[in-house]
Amino acid sequence: MENQFDVIIVGGSYAGLSAAMSLGRSLRKVLVIDSGKPCNIQTPHSHNFLTQDGKTPKEISTIAKGQVKKYATVEFCDGLAMQGKKTENGFEISTRRGEIFEAKKLIFATGIVDEVPNIKGFWDCWGISLIHCPYCHGYEFKNKKTGIIANGERGFHISSLVNNLTDDLTILTRGKADFTEEQFQKLEKNNIKIIETEIDEIQHQNGNIETLILSDGEKLDFDAVYGAFHFKQHSDIPGSLGCEFTENGHIKIDNKQNTTVPGVYACGDNSCAMRSVANAAYTGNLTGAMVNMDLTNEGF
Template structure:
C-alpha cells in the first residue's frame, strides 16, 4: 500500500527523543511520520544508566520497547530511510529522502543528534561506548575507583576531570599536544593529583572493546581500565541549518524554553540541541517538543 505523504508533523530521527515526541503527538491523535535510518550513536554501548526504570538496560532494549509502544498509536507512521533535504512551503514544510520520496507536514521536529569528530587512533572505534566513554553520569559509576584517563584539553578536559575526580583518585589527562589549561585550572588539577600528559596517542590496546593500555607516540605504555573522551562535534543533519535555524556557540541548535527554534513551526530535541547527552534528557526534551507542537497546532485550529 502506498504511504501517505501529508502529515500534521514529521519527526526526523526515531531514537529516544524522536520516539518520545511521537508518543506525545500520537496520544493527541496527530498524524505523524517518524523518519529514521536506524543508526543511533550509542549502537555499541553495552548498558544505559541514570534513567529511572531502565537503569542497566541496553540502549537497543530501551529503543525497541519504545518503538513498540509508539507503534500502538494508529496515527503514527514510520519510514525507514534518510532525510536529505528540507524546504519551507506556504503550508508548512517538505522533506525529501535519499530515495527521492517527498513528505509534507505543517510542523517539523528534528531529533537527529550529533556526530563526534573523534581522533584517528588505532583501536578507538572498537572501544567507543564500551570502555572509552563520554559521560560520567551515564557510565562513571561502573568505572569507579578504576585507573582512568581523559582524552581532552582545555575547558572540556577540566570539566570532565572535576566530575570524574569524585569517582576515582587515579586520574590522568592526555591532551595529545600542548595543554591549554589556564594557570588556575592547572593549579587545581595539580592540587587534586591529576597528571597531565601532552604526548600524542598512537594506539589503544584492548580486549573486545575493554581498554588495557594506551601506547603513546614515544612508545611509552600507560595502563588504564577506562578512558573518557571529549571531542568536537557537528550536527548529524544539516537540514535545520539550511532551513535557517540559529546555532549556539558550541554548535547546538538554538531553542527557546519550549524546544522551538527561530524558524516558525520547527522544533528540535535531544542531543542536537543540548549539551546534556543522556537517554533521560532525550526522552524529556522529545516529550516536551511533542507537547509544544501539539499546543501550537491546537492554537492554530481551535
C-alpha cells in the same frame, strides 16, 4: 503511505520516539523518519535512567518503538531524510529513496556525530570503555585507573567530575596542555596527572581498554578513558532551512523547543549539551506537547 502529516519527526531514537508518543496521544498525524544509526549503537548498557537502568540502548528503543506503534496516527519511514524546504502550507522532506512527505510542523531529533581523533583502536572502544559521560557510565568504572582524552576547558570540566569517582586520574592532552594557572593548581591539588604526548594506539580486548601506546613509545595501562571532542550535526537539513546554532554547534532553541525558524523544533542531543537517554526522552516529550499546543492554537 500517504504523504500529508501534521508533524514530521526526523530522527527515531529516544527524543524522536518520545515526541511521537506525545503527539500520537493527541491524535496528531505523525511521520517518524529514521535511518537507524544512533550514536550509542555499540554502548553495552545505558544508565541513570529511572526504570531502565542497565538495559542496552537497543532494548530501550525497541520497547519504546513498540509502544509508539500502538498509536494509530503515528507512522514510520525507515530511511534517511536528505532535504527539507519550506512550502506554502508548512514543510516538505525528501528521503534518499526519493520519497516526499509534507507536514505543517517539523521536529528534528537527529542527534550529533562526534568528531573523534584518528587513533588506532579508538572506534572499537568508543561507547564501551572509552566513554563520554560520568553520569551515564562513570559509576561502572569507579575506583579504576582512568584517563581523559581532552584539553582546556573540556578536560578540566570532566576531570572535576570524574575526580569524585576515582583517585587515579590522568589527563591526556595530545599536545601542549591548555589550562589556566588556577586550573593547573586545582589539578595538582587533586593529584590529577597531565600527559601531553600524542596517542598512537589504543590496545583493547573486545572494546575493553588495556593499554594506550604514546607516540614516544611509552605504554600506559587504563581501565577506562573519557573522551571530550568537538561534534557536528548529524543532519544538514536544519541549517539549510535557516536554523541558527549556538557557539558550541547545537541547534538554538528556546524554552519551548522552538528553533529560530517558525514551525521547526528540535530536541535531544542536537540541541542540548546534556547527552543522556533520560534527557532525550524528556526533551522529546516536551517538544511533542509544545508542537501539539501550537497546532491547537492555530486550529482552534
